Amino acid sequence: MGKERVAVIGVGQTEHRATRGDVSMAGLVREAASRALADAQVTWADIDAVVIGKAPDFFEGVMMPELFLADALGAVGKPLFRVHTAGSVGGSTAIVASQLVQAGIHQRVLTVAFEKQSESEAMWALSLPIPFTPPLHAGAGGYFAPHIRSYIRRSGSPDHIGMLVALKDRQNGLKNPYAHLHEPDISFDSIKESMMLWDPIRYAETCPSSDGACALVLGSEAVADAAAADGRPPAWITGTAMRSEPTLSAERDTVLPLGGALCAADVYRQAGITDPRRDVDCVEMYVPFSWFEPMWLENLGFAEPGQGWKMTESGATALDGDLPVNMSGGVLCTNPIGASGMLRFAEAALQVRGQAGDHQVDGARTAVGHAYGGGSQFFAMWVVGADKP
Amino acid sequence: MAEVTLPPSLRDVEPVRSVRTPARLDYQFTAGDATSRFLRNVARKRIVGQRAPGGRVYVPPRGADPELGQPTPEEVEVAQVGTVTSFCVVNLQFYGSVMEIPYVSALILLDGADLSIMHLIQEVPADEVRIGMRVEAVWRADAEVEPTLESITWFRPTGEPDDADVRIPGEDHGTGLGSWVGGVAPTAALVRNPRTGQGGPGGAT
Amino acid sequence: MRDVAVISVAQTRHRRRVRELNEVEMLMPAVHGALDQVGMTIDDIGFTCSGSTDYLAGVGFSFVSTLDAVGPWPPIQESHVEMDGAWALYEAWVKLQLGEVDTALVYSYAKSSPGDLPMVLTRQLDPVTVAPLWADSISLAALQAQALIDAGKATEAQMAEVAARSRAAALGNPHAQLAWDRPAAELLEAEPLVGPLRRHDCPPISDGAAAVVLAAGDAARERVERPAWIRGIDHRIESIHLGLRDLTVSESTRLAAQRAGVADGPVDVAELHAPFTHQELILRHALGLADDVAVNPSGGALAANPMMTAGLIRIGEVATRIAAGEADRGVAHATSGPCLQQNLVCVLEGEG
Numbered sequence: 001m002g003k004e005r006v007a008v009i010g011v012g013q014t015e016h017r018a019t020r021g022d023v024s025m026a027g028l029v030r031e032a033a034s035r036a037l038a039d040a041q042v043t044w045a046d047i048d049a050v051v052i053g054k055a056p057d058f059f060e061g062v063m064m065p066e067l068f069l070a071d072a073l074g075a076v077g078k079p080l081f082r083v084h085t086a087g088s089v090g091g092s093t094a095i096v097a098s099q100l101v102q103a104g105i106h107q108r109v110l111t112v113a114f115e116k117q118s119e120s121e122a123m124w125a126l127s128l129p130i131p132f133t134p135p136l137h138a139g140a141g142g143y144f145a146p147h148i149r150s151y152i153r154r155s156g157s158p159d160h161i162g163m164l165v166a167l168k169d170r171q172n173g174l175k176n177p178y179a180h181l182h183e184p185d186i187s188f189d190s191i192k193e194s195m196m197l198w199d200p201i202r203y204a205e206t207c208p209s210s211d212g213a214c215a216l217v218l219g220s221e222a223v224a225d226a227a228a229a230d231g232r233p234p235a236w237i238t239g240t241a242m243r244s245e246p247t248l249s250a251e252r253d254t255v256l257p258l259g260g261a262l263c264a265a266d267v268y269r270q271a272g273i274t275d276p277r278r279d280v281d282c283v284e285m286y287v288p289f290s291w292f293e294p295m296w297l298e299n300l301g302f303a304e305p306g307q308g309w310k311m312t313e314s315g316a317t318a319l320d321g322d323l324p325v326n327m328s329g330g331v332l333c334t335n336p337i338g339a340s341g342m343l344r345f346a347e348a349a350l351q352v353r354g355q356a357g358d359h360q361v362d363g364a365r366t367a368v369g370h371a372y373g374g375g376s377q378f379f380a381m382w383v384v385g386a387d388k389p
Numbered sequence: 390m391a392e393v394t395l396p397p398s399l400r401d402v403e404p405v406r407s408v409r410t411p412a413r414l415d416y417q418f419t420a421g422d423a424t425s426r427f428l429r430n431v432a433r434k435r436i437v438g439q440r441a442p443g444g445r446v447y448v449p450p451r452g453a454d455p456e457l458g459q460p461t462p463e464e465v466e467v468a469q470v471g472t473v474t475s476f477c478v479v480n481l482q483f484y485g486s487v488m489e490i491p492y493v494s495a496l497i498l499l500d501g502a503d504l505s506i507m508h509l510i511q512e513v514p515a516d517e518v519r520i521g522m523r524v525e526a527v528w529r530a531d532a533e534v535e536p537t538l539e540s541i542t543w544f545r546p547t548g549e550p551d552d553a554d555v556r557i558p559g560e561d562h563g564t565g566l567g568s569w570v571g572g573v574a575p576t577a578a579l580v581r582n583p584r585t586g587q588g589g590p591g592g593a594t
Numbered sequence: 595m596r597d598v599a600v601i602s603v604a605q606t607r608h609r610r611r612v613r614e615l616n617e618v619e620m621l622m623p624a625v626h627g628a629l630d631q632v633g634m635t636i637d638d639i640g641f642t643c644s645g646s647t648d649y650l651a652g653v654g655f656s657f658v659s660t661l662d663a664v665g666p667w668p669p670i671q672e673s674h675v676e677m678d679g680a681w682a683l684y685e686a687w688v689k690l691q692l693g694e695v696d697t698a699l700v701y702s703y704a705k706s707s708p709g710d711l712p713m714v715l716t717r718q719l720d721p722v723t724v725a726p727l728w729a730d731s732i733s734l735a736a737l738q739a740q741a742l743i744d745a746g747k748a749t750e751a752q753m754a755e756v757a758a759r760s761r762a763a764a765l766g767n768p769h770a771q772l773a774w775d776r777p778a779a780e781l782l783e784a785e786p787l788v789g790p791l792r793r794h795d796c797p798p799i800s801d802g803a804a805a806v807v808l809a810a811g812d813a814a815r816e817r818v819e820r821p822a823w824i825r826g827i828d829h830r831i832e833s834i835h836l837g838l839r840d841l842t843v844s845e846s847t848r849l850a851a852q853r854a855g856v857a858d859g860p861v862d863v864a865e866l867h868a869p870f871t872h873q874e875l876i877l878r879h880a881l882g883l884a885d886d887v888a889v890n891p892s893g894g895a896l897a898a899n900p901m902m903t904a905g906l907i908r909i910g911e912v913a914t915r916i917a918a919g920e921a922d923r924g925v926a927h928a929t930s931g932p933c934l935q936q937n938l939v940c941v942l943e944g945e946g
Contacts, residue, residue, distance in 0.1 A: 003692050021406060024722070056654035057676065061412060062725070063649035063717035064676055067931040068834045077849060080831040080936065081685070084676040086655055092673055096685060103691035104595075119721075145477030146496050150557050153475075153520055199478035199491075199515075244642075244672035246455030246662050250445040250503035251580055253559035256567030258575060259669035265574035275572060298568055305568035374658050378672075410726040412717065416652035416708040421616025451659065452619040458636070458665030460622065577668035584635050584665075 006101040007224035007234035008349040008384065010040025010217030016180035016334045019118040020211035025060060026072035029114050032213035033073060040217035044074035048106035053083040053093025053113040054338030060119040087373025090341025091380030095240040098218050107220045114213035115336035141206060145198035148291040151255045157309035163191045165290035166205045166332060168318055173329025175358035180210040180334040205290035212336030214343045235349035235384040239270030247375040254376055256299045263379035264300040271383035276301040282324040282351050282361045284344035285370040288331045319359060327359040341371030345382055352386040423452035428536035434528055438502055440465045443583045445503040456583040468500035469526040472552045478515045493518045497544055504558055512545035521551035598690045599814040599821030600913035601807050604628040608771040608802035608898035611707040621663040621703045621803040628805035632817045636665055640695025642672040643686045645679035645702035645902050649717055652708050679804060679906030680928030680938045686808055687827055696813035703803035704901040711799050718931060720834060731932065732796060736788040738841040738933045739872040743790055745842045748875045750790055754778035756871040757794040757896060764893025771898040772798045797869040802900030804907045822913035822942045826854035829938035834931060841933055847880035850939040856881055862921035863888045865908035867928045869895045877927060909940050916944045
């Protein structure tokens with residue numbers, strides 16, 4: 001009884017674009033999964049179970065699409081499991097998959113998350129009329145912008161912090177060949193001049209809408225040891241946690257949600273992290289609107305209350321800072337919604353495996369992946385390390 | 390990838406890259422008990438929320454106290470004036486939206502309620518809207534009032550002094566909630582447990 | 595594997611159309627019924643997992659607001675599957691295996707009534723080749739039934755026997771939506787609905803909810819006299835493409851049953867998620883059930899078929915019978931997708 005060790009032994013992702021018209025939905029998940037299998041040097045036959053996640057089915061216009069994707073995922077005759085926890089789903093899907101190994105049920109699990117927003121129309125899917133509720137705001141930006149304004153007021157942050165985050169993440173994205181947005185001409189001024197969509201959120205401070213998929217192969221201790229012996233370092237999963245809280249509750253703080261902080265505290269405890277700022281080498285956090293970087297820095301214990309923006313402003317979260325954040329370019333560069341959480345988790349794994357290419361953080365041994373969803377109410381996090389726990 | 394051998398008749402045919410398959414599904418929704426009662430009152434130009442067992446008043450009520458997961462049968466009429474707790478200025482013409490841009494979408498804490506509702510603010514330039522501004526409901530003409538929140542066309546400033554200390558409800562009830570103070574993680578005991586009455590600001594256990 | 599048991603089960607009375615309640619209002623009595631029966635609150639629960647689907651609700655992220663039924667405050671450890679609640683129970687069972695928490699709440703719900711269910715389910719099919727044909731769920735089941743009859747593995751009379759037995763059993767089920775006592779021979783006089791299926795071969799369309807509490811080891815023994823221990827649980831999927839499958843057998847059920855250890859002991863009771871009568875015949879065979887096994891004493895999905903919930907209810911029904919001492923060992927089954935595409939098998943046992 002108790003938990004077995006588990007590690008990421010293969011990482012794969014697609015090229016992300018606004019429209020991946022060159023592949024079907026099956027082709028998209030297959031592209032990410034095949035790359036993860038190749039990276040892990042395992043075949044489809046080696047996989048014991050498949051765990052898939054994505055955000056609302058209306059994005060593609062297919063109900064429970066894992067049913068028709070069973071063939072493409074090589075899952076026929078195997079267990080196929082589908083997770084949906086709103087925007088955090090990519091993270092929670094990887095966690096559910098890791099638990100299948102930790103519980104000793106399977107040796108090698110393939111987990112995949114995807115979104116092919118171009119199949120349907122994401123704006124349509126996100127703005128399906130909610131029965132009995134007038135359409136008085138405008139999508140996710142309209143929902144989150146007032147929370148961001150509250151953060152700015154509460155923290156006394158100057159207005160330019162969000163733009164600094166957007167600039168940093170877009171510049172990081174230039175180093176990531178898989179990123180959706182590659183904007184070599186991006187500058188502080190171009191961000192500042194971009195249209196104010198949901199004041200205080202400018203266009204250049206928002207995430208794109210992407211087609212894409214991410215896949216991981218998770219292996220048991222024996223499997224990961226074998227990979228390590230073969231010169232392919234595993235990313236050991238040293239902590240996983242999820243927390244949820246109600247959307248519309250008078251008790252909750254929508255800017256710095258208690259659930260997010262409890263999730264972080266739980267995952268650090270498991271991973272033996274006592275001082276997150278000191279003990280963590282880099283973080284991929286879910287930042288769909290630039291201002292969420294300083295907010296999450298506070299929520300996840302990297303900064304004192306009201307001080308997150310100062311960390312951003314100081315350059316601490318840059319690729320060469322003392323706590324690089326969103327080395328891959330993050331959600332601001334790539335946002336296939338259902339896969340966005342898993343891409344965070346995958347980047348954390350790439351970093352501790354030393355395989356992050358041009359956006360590698362030197363000497364990264366401990367990395368955090370973070371995802372959130374709903375009205376800042378669903379949280380999923382993991383910690384991965386280069387060292388076997 | 391295995392090579393696909395096409396029959397001769399298909400060899401020179403351009404491959405199909407995509408197909409359009411329009412789908413239409415019609416749904417008939419039921420409002421449920423709490424929403425029905427709320428909307429019937431709206432049709433009478435009254436804003437009636439429900440009081441949760443813990444004392445918080447929810448407007449609009451959705452049938453469940455989100456802290457206890459219990460029904461909230463006690464109805465409480467709240468004021469039609471309130472305070473802006475936060476807002477954004479929308480400059481994007483949104484699919485399905487009927488607004489003229491720019492418009493202000495605001496979180497408004499009605500007097501007597503414990504959670505802000507989202508609604509529009511008009512009759513004031515967008516760049517003059519402030520957190521803490523006092524606003525009041527503007528209803529459609531009597532003949533056009535229906536059981537929908539759209540019967541309130543928007544909110545407008547009352548001209549009262551701002552409530553300079555207004556905070557979002559959760560921030561007000563807790564003490565930082567999701568903040569780490571002195572490097573110490575928050576705990577669930579930071580908030581009052583609605584079932585046991587334990588915990589909450591002040592550290593009472 | 596760690597010993598994990600079902601210790602509490604609650605469900606709503608399922609109905610064709612629950613007009614007066616929204617989903618969260620419909621769900622609350624089930625969730626709190628399951629907790630109250632064992633004197634627990636959400637504070638006593640280590641992990642919560644639910645199953646539902648947006649396409650039935652007709653709203654994206656529909657599970658978000660129904661979480662309020664639980665009262666997730668302070669924040670809880672929670673997850674959701676876009677699957678039947680039986681798979682939510684599987685996730686909770688896995689979580690309990692890790693030894694960090696000892697209890698779990700599992701719930702699921704659906705209103706099928708807002709949309710046209712057979713049409714909504716067509717959206718599950720291959721979006722390029724099949725979904726545009728709007729091949730509805732009853733017609734696909736009818737194809738399967740015809741294949742079964744053509745293979746000489748079932749007759750319309752046997753199917754009518756399943757309907758007659760299930761609906762009569764449902765008379766004793768207070769949660770049932772459809773219950774009556776009519777002889778099979780009389781049923782065969784009806785015209786086919788979608789040949790060879792007659793109306794009695796098809797499930798009702800239901801709105802409803804269910805909840806289950808799981809507990810591990812002593813946490814279970816402390817709370818109930820006779821926990822229903824999960825001795826094995828497994829699930830498998832097949833291709834959605836009906837042309838790639840032998841529709842007269844359920845290979846994924848057979849595999850899951852093997853992994854769950856159905857054949858490792860005698861089976862007193864089986865609750866099979868067979869929405870259509872002929873599917874019970876396929877499943878009995880795939881599970882290797884002896885002729886004397888009591889199948890669907892609750893009436894099964896033919897008595898009430900709340901989508902995303904009917905599978906979880908099967909586990910609940912077996913657990914309830916074990917808890918009551920009416921059975922020592924039982925098999926529960928859940929299905930998803932067209933023509934039994936995906937199947938879960940759970941073996942439950944009373945102590946000793």
